[in-house]
Amino acid sequence: MNIKELHEECGVFAVQGNSEAATMTYYGLHALQHRGQESVGIAVLTEDQKINCIKGEGLLTEVFADPKKLQSLVGDTSIGHVRYPTNSSRGVLNAHPIVVATTDESIGIAFNGALTNATELKIRLEKNGSVFHTHGETELLGHLIRRCQGTFLERLKKSLLEIEGAYSYVLLHNSGLYVARDPNGIRPLSMGKLSTGGYVFASETCAFDIVGAEFIRDVEPGEIITIQDGEVISTFLETKCTHALCSMEYVYFSRPDSDLEGKNVHAVRKRSGIELYKEAHVDADIVIGVPDSSISAAIGYAEASGLPNEMGLIKNRYIGRTFIQPTQELRERGVRMKLSAITSIVKGKRIILIDDSIVRGTTSKHIVALLRTAGAKEVHMRVASPEFKYPCYYGVDATDPRELLAQHHETNEEMREYIDVDSLAFLSPAGLIKATEHEGSRGVNCGLCMGCFTNKYPTNIKFDEAV
Ligand code: SF4
Known part of the structure; x- marks a missing residue:
């Protein structure tokens, strides 16, 4: 993402x-x-x-x-x-x-x-x-x-x-x-x-x-x-x-050089790539991580699979703040201007595309289109977190729940078709917990908030007001 x-x-x-x-x-x-x-x-x-x-x-x-x-x-x-x-x-x-x-x-x-x-x-x-x-x-x-x-x-x-x-x-x-x-x-x-x-x-x-x-x-x-x-x-x-740290801090928000509850964020993301490999590997030629927050998971996936981890997507670092504007049109334009695919790397290749998460799916769709235009033979998307299906009430602007890809597409096949990939798989909630090494600790959800993935929140939510 x-x-x-x-x-x-x-x-x-x-x-x-x-x-x-x-x-x-x-x-x-x-x-x-x-x-x-x-x-x-x-x-x-x-x-x-x-x-x-x-x-x-x-x-x-x-x-x-x-x-x-x-x-x-x-x-x-x-x-x-x-x-x-x-x-x-x-x-x-x-x-x-x-x-x-x-x-x-x-x-x-x-x-x-x-x-x-x-x-x-x-x-x-x-x-x-x-x-x-x-x-x-x-x-x-x-x-x-x-x-x-x-x-x-x-x-x-x-x-x-x-x-x-x-x-x-x-x-x-x-x-x-x-x-x-x-x-x-x-x-x-x-x-x-x-x-x-x-x-x-x-x-x-x-x-x-x-x-x-x-x-x-x-x-x-x-x-x-x-x-x-x-x-x-x-x-x-x-x-x-109790402990219920936002699991999305590990997946996406925090910088890879930060430590959360004693665990380095890059290391957690790398392990999430390894878990993803164990859960949902597919035959391919190269692994590509979506820059920047998916690079660590891509390193983990590539190491576990033995496939080359290639830099098939380049991020233009000189785009201004236009892209934090919360309109759909700007977001979509932002994807086109902010990323480029390297044709010589992706042409004719079967690609495993690693992304840290999918929210609306519009950016994923554009990234896949970039790779296909550059000549990718197959694109298999592997997501280093579970389906983001429910809203967040704790300070994350997770948009209208009706816009969430996993909310308005009932099956994996429907999501796959929308993003236009050859196959699509998400890390399981258990896989994410394992990657964070919170496994077996601190009761429900192992000391993590997993609300947007599981619909189980660590506090009572007054649903009529909080949405
Ligand atoms: S619901 Fe919980 S895990 Fe999801 S973004 Fe909000 S605080 Fe983080």
Whole structure:
């Protein structure tokens, strides 16, 4: 799925205890830019305990093109965010961090995920006098915190217990930095330590290398962490906590150089290619992975099968952001402009085409057409994840369920015909779990969310509101 049919909605980064906190956040967000390209924001806690925030629409390098912007963010504690929005929450107003400031305190909030009871909470808060300034869900937590009594940590805990869904929050408050992960650990969040002292938190560990931080551990499901006087204070939400990390993080969203729950993403994808070979091999001449996220699975498949792994598709790296526009026409045009087939490699060959996942199927159809036009003799598609058949309620813009290929085509044969391949096979849910090495651990779904593949979600979904 090289041209994004699926959109992870965000990436978060936070620094505590470094005088260059905003600059570090800039570099951390640079490593997380693949998680969202629509808007970006960085906020710092100033010496006089105020929150200074700059955000804008566009890529990090566009929003912070003027170096004076970053230089103006002075403070040793910072949070940052990159974002892909849902249709209803576009624009700079809804970009994160959101700052809720009153006479007695300021709260800066950024998060990755989606709240499944957001509508219900918003109606309740509005009835009780809250006035919302944005359309997104981010502001909700600020309003909930404002209505609680106690220390900031106590108020945060009480508020998070009212929220349902998936979240990895990074928060700035007059009293410092706070991070929190939902009780199912659906969205990733890791903690690192800077060699110069201080701590960093990020959606993915790939953001640690760039700032010279050493990975310490993942933030646990239901855990809240704050740093006070250089000491890590950990506390847990008083509710049932379990592990249900989004399996699509392994399949597609995360960078191959990131580690999730101690497992390297490239290695997991490579194993998914090996499992795919074991489950659904077919005679062919070469293996081709769809660049970039399917390359690791293609390496695994080729190694297991003994077939040459060829670079039959080339990605044009100089296409602008036009292709994140969520219209069907642009997506289709994007495929044509973004990929080319290498005729001398594919002509006359029986190809095993490896893709990490299929959502709508339109991009797959175009890629197959590219290969056929370049003279491929046969194209056998092997997909390194199960059929993406059900919606995601946890922060992934998985489009209208009726558009999902596996939802509106009843049989494998119907899907094969639509994509126009000689054969089509998907990795089984068991094969994916095996590739992640979550097998045999942590109960149902082995510590993974597999909702979009199995229709079994780790939280209760209020179906009438969440779709
Ligand atoms: S439903 Fe799918 S995309 Fe959404 S969190 Fe679960 S595994 Fe990830």
